[in-house]
Amino acid sequence: xxxxxxxxxxxxxxxxxxxxxxxxxxxxxxxxxxxxxxxxxxxxxxxxxxxxxxxxxxxxxxxxxxxxxxxxxxxxxxxxxxxxxxxxxxxxxxxxxxxxxxxxxxxxxx
Amino acid sequence: xxxxxxxxxxxxxxxxxxxxxxxxxxxxxxxxxxxxxxxxxxxxxxxxxxxxxxxxxxxxxxxxxxxxxxxxxxxxxxxxxxxxxxxxxxxxxxxxxxxxxxxxxxxxxx
DNA sequence: TCACCATTCAACCCAATGGTTGACTAATAT
DNA sequence: ATATTAGTCAACCATTGGGTTGAATGGTGA
Numbered sequence: 001x002x003x004x005x006x007x008x009x010x011x012x013x014x015x016x017x018x019x020x021x022x023x024x025x026x027x028x029x030x031x032x033x034x035x036x037x038x039x040x041x042x043x044x045x046x047x048x049x050x051x052x053x054x055x056x057x058x059x060x061x062x063x064x065x066x067x068x069x070x071x072x073x074x075x076x077x078x079x080x081x082x083x084x085x086x087x088x089x090x091x092x093x094x095x096x097x098x099x100x101x102x103x104x105x106x107x108x109x110x
Numbered sequence: 111x112x113x114x115x116x117x118x119x120x121x122x123x124x125x126x127x128x129x130x131x132x133x134x135x136x137x138x139x140x141x142x143x144x145x146x147x148x149x150x151x152x153x154x155x156x157x158x159x160x161x162x163x164x165x166x167x168x169x170x171x172x173x174x175x176x177x178x179x180x181x182x183x184x185x186x187x188x189x190x191x192x193x194x195x196x197x198x199x200x201x202x203x204x205x206x207x208x209x210x211x212x213x214x215x216x217x218x219x220x
Numbered sequence: 221t222c223a224c225c226a227t228t229c230a231a232c233c234c235a236a237t238g239g240t241t242g243a244c245t246a247a248t249a250t
Numbered sequence: 251a252t253a254t255t256a257g258t259c260a261a262c263c264a265t266t267g268g269g270t271t272g273a274a275t276g277g278t279g280a
Binding site: 129156157160161164177178 | 271276278
């Protein structure tokens with residue numbers, strides 16, 4: 001059994017690396033093969049393949065194998081989960097940002 | 111110079127541990143000392159103190175030292191940053207979830 | 221002054237991450 | 251048939267992460 005908390009662990013950790021965020025960015029526009037995902041980076045294909053795997057294990061990427069090529073597509077659901085978690089804090093930062101904005105607008109009221 | 115991407119790295123990684131998320135949860139209700147933050151966990155104070163430090167380095171916690179006790183308060187700004195990043199994917203998952211919901215409502219249309 | 225308390229620091233341990241290379245598997249193209 | 255291509259796997263390496271313990275720092279209270 002994998003708990004919700006463990007889900008969040010994997011999701012947030014997967015998002016915590018620039019290579020993987022860049023991969024997600026590309027996948028948000030269209031499906032790509034592992035090779036295509038790897039191409040922009042100065043790292044071995046094996047390394048990139050590992051990144052894809054951790055995205056997959058976080059549920060962020062779904063892979064369908066056709067012949068020898070693996071097609072990856074973004075599964076945005078876990079992003080929604082992460083967003084939901086953040087959502088419970090939204091009230092806090094909007095309050096904070098509103099206060100900041102007010103301060104910028106009327107500095108004399110300090 | 112610390113880039114925006116590195117900021118996101120630290121933020122997402124900080125969120126990728128249940129202990130730290132629990133600490134943030136508590137801090138979202140009120141300020142707490144390091145000792146108070148550590149108390150609920152079955153780990154040494156030193157270990158908890160490290161978690162606080164990584165939250166601080168991600169910018170999620172601000173610390174003010176008064177005498178020998180360190181008071182921590184949540185700084186929600188980086189959460190807003192993370193949310194902003196996720197926001198650019200929101201269109202994707204709402205579309206997806208809407209499609210799913212429609213499917214559940216009218217399964218015959220498959 | 222002296223004991224105590226809140227916290228960090230330093231050294232250490234083990235497991236996980238992020239990368240490499242080389243071998244392997246299996247599908248495709250010539 | 252053979253060479254090439256897509257991708258994984260396994261072994262390895264260095265760094266980081268998460269935990270421990272014991273000592274150090276520096277306020278606080280009697």
